[in-house]
Amino acid sequence: MPPKAKINKEMILNIVLTITRETGYHTVNARSIANKLQCSTRPIFTCYENMEELKSEFLPFAYEYYLQYVDEYSNSENISPYLLLPLSYIAFAQEETHLFKLLFVNDMDLNMAETTDFYKEPDNEKRARSFSDAVGIGLERAKVIFLDLFLYTHGIAVLTATKKIALDRNSIEKMVTNILSAFIKQEKPDWNLID
16 A cells, blocks of 8 residues: 655645635634544645644645736736726636635735825835836836726625625726726826727
């Protein structure tokens, strides 16, 4: 009989991802992980001191999964670069509801006492700079528009993930296009969203 595969952190993180995607992170515990791995709970606590440590490693792992989703979305959809982030974010909320709730509702690492706090997150600063370059608006004004777009998109995504609203892709795209155009036209009245 061949020896059993040694349980490692990557295996555990992938199982936690599977459980979270299927039933939500609230169902993740040592027993549910062990059941999926078909082992005792001991290997889990050999890799991780406790469940808090596992969660602290799982959140960046899950966020990488989200980034892969956005990348695959951009490759599979014929979409304007202006709409990629908002539409993929909402689609993620629709298709990966449990993971979306974990990353962007329950454990979202964003504390905004002031709107400028949004840009303490390095990815948001980088995305705003790209947005500024793409639309040809100065960075400070582009950051305001980018934040407004995020807040609008986040609202739709949360309503979608919590099953408070059900919209098809065309309706979502039209809504996001309309709001983005309205925001940008305040700065550049002749601006048109061209795919």
